[in-house]
Amino acid sequence: MDKAKQKVQQFKQREQAILDTALELLIEHGEDRVTVEQIAAKVDIGKGTIYKHFTSKTEIYIRLLFDYEHQLKADIEQAIIDAEGGDYSAPARVYFGKRMSDPVQARLFQRLEERMVANGEERDKLGELDDLRQAALEQLNKSFAKRIEEGRLIKDVPPYYYYLAYWALTHGTVELYHNHSFQDLVADKPDFIKFILDLGVHMGVKSPS
Amino acid sequence: MDKAKQKVQQFKQREQAILDTALELLIEHGEDRVTVEQIAAKVDIGKGTIYKHFTSKTEIYIRLLFDYEHQLKADIEQAIIDAEGGDYSAPARVYFGKRMSDPVQARLFQRLEERMVANGEERDKLGELDDLRQAALEQLNKSFAKRIEEGRLIKDVPPYYYYLAYWALTHGTVELYHNHSFQDLVADKPDFIKFILDLGVHMGVKSPS
Amino acid sequence: MDKAKQKVQQFKQREQAILDTALELLIEHGEDRVTVEQIAAKVDIGKGTIYKHFTSKTEIYIRLLFDYEHQLKADIEQAIIDAEGGDYSAPARVYFGKRMSDPVQARLFQRLEERMVANGEERDKLGELDDLRQAALEQLNKSFAKRIEEGRLIKDVPPYYYYLAYWALTHGTVELYHNHSFQDLVADKPDFIKFILDLGVHMGVKSPS
Amino acid sequence: MDKAKQKVQQFKQREQAILDTALELLIEHGEDRVTVEQIAAKVDIGKGTIYKHFTSKTEIYIRLLFDYEHQLKADIEQAIIDAEGGDYSAPARVYFGKRMSDPVQARLFQRLEERMVANGEERDKLGELDDLRQAALEQLNKSFAKRIEEGRLIKDVPPYYYYLAYWALTHGTVELYHNHSFQDLVADKPDFIKFILDLGVHMGVKSPS
DNA sequence: TATGAATGAGGCTTCATTCAT
DNA sequence: AATGAATGAAGCCTCATTCAT
Numbered sequence: 001m002d003k004a005k006q007k008v009q010q011f012k013q014r015e016q017a018i019l020d021t022a023l024e025l026l027i028e029h030g031e032d033r034v035t036v037e038q039i040a041a042k043v044d045i046g047k048g049t050i051y052k053h054f055t056s057k058t059e060i061y062i063r064l065l066f067d068y069e070h071q072l073k074a075d076i077e078q079a080i081i082d083a084e085g086g087d088y089s090a091p092a093r094v095y096f097g098k099r100m101s102d103p104v105q106a107r108l109f110q111r112l113e114e115r116m117v118a119n120g121e122e123r124d125k126l127g128e129l130d131d132l133r134q135a136a137l138e139q140l141n142k143s144f145a146k147r148i149e150e151g152r153l154i155k156d157v158p159p160y161y162y163y164l165a166y167w168a169l170t171h172g173t174v175e176l177y178h179n180h181s182f183q184d185l186v187a188d189k190p191d192f193i194k195f196i197l198d199l200g201v202h203m204g205v206k207s208p209s
Numbered sequence: 210m211d212k213a214k215q216k217v218q219q220f221k222q223r224e225q226a227i228l229d230t231a232l233e234l235l236i237e238h239g240e241d242r243v244t245v246e247q248i249a250a251k252v253d254i255g256k257g258t259i260y261k262h263f264t265s266k267t268e269i270y271i272r273l274l275f276d277y278e279h280q281l282k283a284d285i286e287q288a289i290i291d292a293e294g295g296d297y298s299a300p301a302r303v304y305f306g307k308r309m310s311d312p313v314q315a316r317l318f319q320r321l322e323e324r325m326v327a328n329g330e331e332r333d334k335l336g337e338l339d340d341l342r343q344a345a346l347e348q349l350n351k352s353f354a355k356r357i358e359e360g361r362l363i364k365d366v367p368p369y370y371y372y373l374a375y376w377a378l379t380h381g382t383v384e385l386y387h388n389h390s391f392q393d394l395v396a397d398k399p400d401f402i403k404f405i406l407d408l409g410v411h412m413g414v415k416s417p418s
Numbered sequence: 419m420d421k422a423k424q425k426v427q428q429f430k431q432r433e434q435a436i437l438d439t440a441l442e443l444l445i446e447h448g449e450d451r452v453t454v455e456q457i458a459a460k461v462d463i464g465k466g467t468i469y470k471h472f473t474s475k476t477e478i479y480i481r482l483l484f485d486y487e488h489q490l491k492a493d494i495e496q497a498i499i500d501a502e503g504g505d506y507s508a509p510a511r512v513y514f515g516k517r518m519s520d521p522v523q524a525r526l527f528q529r530l531e532e533r534m535v536a537n538g539e540e541r542d543k544l545g546e547l548d549d550l551r552q553a554a555l556e557q558l559n560k561s562f563a564k565r566i567e568e569g570r571l572i573k574d575v576p577p578y579y580y581y582l583a584y585w586a587l588t589h590g591t592v593e594l595y596h597n598h599s600f601q602d603l604v605a606d607k608p609d610f611i612k613f614i615l616d617l618g619v620h621m622g623v624k625s626p627s
Numbered sequence: 628m629d630k631a632k633q634k635v636q637q638f639k640q641r642e643q644a645i646l647d648t649a650l651e652l653l654i655e656h657g658e659d660r661v662t663v664e665q666i667a668a669k670v671d672i673g674k675g676t677i678y679k680h681f682t683s684k685t686e687i688y689i690r691l692l693f694d695y696e697h698q699l700k701a702d703i704e705q706a707i708i709d710a711e712g713g714d715y716s717a718p719a720r721v722y723f724g725k726r727m728s729d730p731v732q733a734r735l736f737q738r739l740e741e742r743m744v745a746n747g748e749e750r751d752k753l754g755e756l757d758d759l760r761q762a763a764l765e766q767l768n769k770s771f772a773k774r775i776e777e778g779r780l781i782k783d784v785p786p787y788y789y790y791l792a793y794w795a796l797t798h799g800t801v802e803l804y805h806n807h808s809f810q811d812l813v814a815d816k817p818d819f820i821k822f823i824l825d826l827g828v829h830m831g832v833k834s835p836s
Numbered sequence: 837t838a839t840g841a842a843t844g845a846g847g848c849t850t851c852a853t854t855c856a857t
Numbered sequence: 858a859a860t861g862a863a864t865g866a867a868g869c870c871t872c873a874t875t876c877a878t
Contacts, residue, residue, distance in 0.1 A: 003857060004860095011862070030327045032241055035847060046864040051849070110384070117389045118239055130390050160394065161404050164385060168405065169374070172381025175319065176373060180326050181339050185369065195370050196377065203408050220837085244872060246840095255839035257876085266873065421878060422839095429841070448745050450659055453868060464843040469870070528802065535807045536657055548808050579822050582803060586823065587792070590799025593737065594791060598744050598753070603787065613788050614795065617830050638858085662851060673860035675855085684852065 015053045017043050019067070022060050027104055031111050061112050062125050068109050069132050072098055076136055089201045091143045092163065095136060096170040097197060103174040110171065137163065166200045224262045226252045228276065231269050236313055240320050270321050271334050277318050278341045281307055285345055300352040301372060304345060305379045305409065309402070312383035319380065346372065371412070378409050433471045435461050437485065440478050445522055449529050479530050480543050486527050487550050490516055494554055509561045510581065511619060513554060514588040518611060521592035528589065555581065584618045642680045644670045646694065649687050654731055658738050688739050689752050695736050696759045699725055703763055718770040719790060720828060722763060723797045727820070730801035737798065764790065789830065796827050 021042045025034045036057050040047045054060045075098050083090040099106045113129065116122060137160075145159040153162065173196050176182055230251045234243045245266055249256040263269045284307050285300075292299040308315045322338065325331060346369075353368040362371065382405050385391055439460045443452045454475050458465045472478045493516050501508040517524045534544060563577040571580065591614050594600055604610045648669045652661045663684055667674040681687045702725050703718075710717035726733045740756065743749060764787075771786040780789065800823050803809055 007857075007860095007862080014862090030324070033327070036849085037847080047848095048850080048865065049863050051851095052862060055849095057848070110388070114387065114389070118242075126389075133390060157400075157404055161401060164391065164394070164401070165378070165382075165405055165408055167391075168381030168385045169378050170381065171384045172377030172379065173374075175380045175384065176377045178323060179319070180323070180335070181342055182373065182376075185373070191366075192370060192373070195366050196374055199374055199412050203412065216837090245874085246872075249840090256841095256874090257839050258837080260874075261837065425839095425841080425878080432841090448742070451745070454870085455868080465869095466844065466871080467842050469872095470841065473870095475869070528806070532805065532807070536660075544807075551808060575818075575822055579819060582809065582819070583796070583823055583826055585809075586799030586803045587796050588799065589802045590795030590797065591792075593798045593802065594795045596741060597737070598741075598757075600791065600794075604791065609784075610788060610791070613784050614792055617792055621826050621830065634858090663853085664851075667861090674853090674862095675860050676858080678853075679858065 014043070014045070014049075018045075018050060018053055018060065019064060023064055023105075023108075026064075026108055026112070031108065031115055058116065058121050061116065062122055065109055065113055065129060066125075066132075068105065069129055073132060073136060080139075089143075089147075091140055092166055093197065093201060095140055095163075096166050096200060100170050100173060100193060100197070103177045106171070107174045107178060110174075140166075162203065165203055169196060169200050169203070220262075223252070223254065223258070227254075227259055227262055227269065228273060232273055232314075232317075235273075235317055235321070240317065240324060267325065267328075267330050270325065271331055274318055274322055274338060275334075275341075277314065278338055282341060282345060289348070300349055301375055301409075302406070304349055304372075305375050306406065309379045309382065309406070312386055315380065316383045316387065374412055375409050378405065378412070432461070432463070432467075436463075436468060436471055436478065437482060441482055441523075441526075444482075444526055444530070449526065449533055476534065476539050479534065480540055483527055483531055483547060484543075484550075486523065487547055491550060491554060498557075509558055510584055511615065513558055514584050514618060515615060518588050518591060518615070521595045524589070525592045525596060528592075558584075580621065583621055587614060587618050587621070638680075641670070641672065641676070645672075645677055645680055645687065646691060650691055650732075650735075653691075653735055653739070658735065658742060685743065685746075685748050688743065689749055692736055692740055692756060693752075693759075695732065696756055700759060700763060707766070718767050719793055720824070722767055722790075723793050723827060724824065727797045727800065727824070730804055733798065734801045734805065792830055793827050796823060796830070 018039060022034065022039050025038055025042065036050055037047055039060075040050055050060075054063065076094055079094040079098065080091055083094060113126065116126060140163045141160050144153070144162040147153050148155055148159055173193070227248060231243065231248050234247055234251065245259055246256055248269075249259055259269075263272070285303055288303040288307065289300055292303060322335065325335060349372040350369050353362070353371040356362050356371075357364055357368055382402070436457060440452065440457050443456055443460065454468055455465055457478075458468055468478075472481065494512055497512040497516065498509055501512060531544065531547065534540060558581045559578050562571070562580040565571050566577055591611070645666060649661065649666050652665055652669065663677055664674055666687075667677055677687075681690065703721055706721040706725065707718055710721060740753065743753060767790045768787050771780065771789040774780050775782055775786055800820070
């Protein structure tokens with residue numbers, strides 16, 4: 001019964017199609033303003049079909065959030081391995097570089113999550129998300145701590161101040177991308193991103209005396 | 210006849226009350242989740258009355274946006290005058306210092322505006338907002354250009370990269386404050402803010418050779 | 419401003435209209451199968467208007483339940499006063515007679531309540547309903563206890579067995595009314611009701627030895 | 628060829644499993660709140676399979692109704708034979724005793740039937756159900772008529788008044804069991820049931836003069 | 837001018853039934 | 858015969874806006 005397998009395959013594909021379409025629509029229209037009907041229409045399936053795959057609209061979003069975070073985590077781990085032997089700034093560079101590589105998604109997911117927290121939805125799941133991130137952050141923390149120890153960074157702030165600053169810089173850049181006032185301003189975008197990442201890496205670096 | 214004046218006065222006051230209340234509620238509950246009914250109830254007027262002052266809910270928001278931007282502009286201009294004779298970083302410091310002095314509002318207005326852009330609402334008005342900001346930004350631009358000229362900053366990037374970076378850092382910090390994952394992390398907040406602002410000011414500063 | 423009063427009056431009347439209509443529809447179609455839209459259509463108002471008066475469909479039902487129970491309570495108290503000096507069976511007779519005077523409603527409300535209990539809705543309110551009934555039941559209880567004391571009833575059962583039996587008899591009769599198999603069976607319904615009530619009053623009466 | 632028989636056998640067993648499971652779920656969750664999907668899941672078959680055995684959900688219920696009524700009829704007939712030579716109250720005792728032996732089912736079926744009548748579904752089938760019951764009722768009728776003739780019961784009511792009263796008492800008791808207000812009241816349920824049945828049997832019995 | 841009752845489009849979710857494999 | 862994915866009608870509820878007084 002190869003047919004059976006094919007069916008399962010198809011079902012999974014459709015699930016992915018729903019997720020992909022939801023993401024597209026979210027990016028195109030914003031966190032609100034996407035309806036279940038829209039998704040269904042774009043995937044070209046019935047409204048009810050969506051509820052065969054997900055128990056609620058919220059669950060679609062949760063799923064998107066997890067998929068994103070997992071992907072990110074895998075990418076980062078791989079990148080850190082690739083950068084083995086690189087300087088101490090490599091983890092930070094990779095972590096934030098990845099997040100900034102698709103600023104639109106970065107921000108979307110940030111907001112999606114925020115909205116759920118605000119609505120008190122799916123607290124457990126959101127907790128899991130947090131845990132996922134903690135691993136990566138701890139690694140960053142160590143990296144910064146090491147640099148402080150070696151005297152490369154100003155010493156009198158907790159190490160995590162650095163990655164928070166880095167986080168802020170990258171997420172702020174993401175916001176910048178969405179600010180229509182700056183749409184035309186950042187003409188050469190990759191160049192600007194490079195600039196920002198460099199800034200970040202050098203943030204708080206002590207001037208060699 | 211004095212009555213007439215009083216009435217006009219009252220009318221204006223009420224309008225302000227609507228705006229103030231709307232802002233309070235927006236901050237308390239978020240960009241969505243504020244209804245016209247809530248505003249009316251909190252101002253203690255009828256829902257219909259709101260539509261005597263504003264043609265739509267959107268208009269209230271537009272008005273809030275303008276008032277904020279105007280206030281900011283005035284504050285900044287004043288602060289720059291006050292800082293006359295200060296170092297070249299003064300304008301940037303003032304501009305971003307102001308925006309960050311109330312991060313919650315900064316973010317709220319950012320999102321309010323964004324939402325309108327997304328909805329294609331009131332394009333003309335939003336254009337005017339842009340113009341308002343341009344003035345301040347040009348000034349910043351000059352300030353950074355001057356510093357580059359004087360060799361204090363890395364030269365091979367356009368000057369506005371600096372204020373964009375600054376913008377990003379400040380807005381990112383605002384986001385950081387709203388991110389539930391970091392709620393507990395930034396225990397001593399004023400300290401962290403100081404750290405961030407310092408970072409910003411020193412961003413891209415050439416190491417004295 | 420007589421107009422204002424009139425408006426309030428009208429509003430109240432509409433609220434009553436919603437309740438009345440809901441009740442009519444419930445009786446006509448059953449506890450399920452009544453939709454908010456149906457009610458709105460029959461009252462000839464918009465769907466949304468209903469939510470100006472009640473926060474949910476459930477609240478309409480709760481309200482119906484309370485109105486019924488209050489009315490019943492008042493009627494019973496009045497009837498007991500009227501029957502002052504009557505024999506000891508008066509309270510029971512009145513209590514159950516009232517409930518059976520409109521068997522259709524009696525059963526409807528029974529089921530409405532049951533459904534809410536099953537759904538776990540509005541537990542507090544349902545508790546209040548219980549309290550309302552307790553007063554009447556305690557009175558009945560005393561009445562039966564007195565008759566037992568006086569040796570008119572079989573002594574070796576708790577007094578409340580009697581009113582439970584009475585309750586069962588009346589409610590069972592109500593069910594009987596709704597059983598389509600018996601629709602045509604009882605030619606002279608008032609006569610039958612009288613028979614039942616007599617039975618009830620004499621239930622468990624000791625044969626004079 | 629034996630395989631074929633086995634298959635037929637299995638098909639029948641599955642049908643019974645569907646019925647049994649449906650009944651279990653109905654009792655557990657109530658007349659509404661049982662879905663075809665639930666039934667299928669609990670029987671551990673596909674949803675579509677159910678529609679190979681029954682043309683609709685309603686048909687399952689109809690079938691349940693018939694099976695119950697047939698079983699009851701058989702039980703009663705047997706019981707009456709067993710009680711041969713017993714007193715005249717035996718048929719009533721048996722008839723109502725049986726119905727009350729499982730009050731939960733008694734009520735469930737009452738409501739299931741009622742719902743179908745309300746929906747105008749399967750009128751023919753419901754008519755057949757009626758006929759089924761008529762036989763038993765006529766027997767009861769005769770029994771009561773006999774007792775009236777013999778002067779044991781008050782004479783001036785039609786004989787069927789008695790079994791209707793009995794019916795009401797038993798069904799009312801069932802309702803009582805489901806009424807949350809009385810949940811805690813009846814401590815010793817078997818005792819109370821005995822009380823009720825006794826009451827029923829003595830209802831309307833003339834006091835020996 | 838001020839009011840707030842009325843409206844209805846629009847959003848989410850459930851579930852009996854169908855149908856291709 | 859068995860399956861279960863797909864469907865869409867139907868139900869509840871929210872809220873910006875209108876309009877008669």
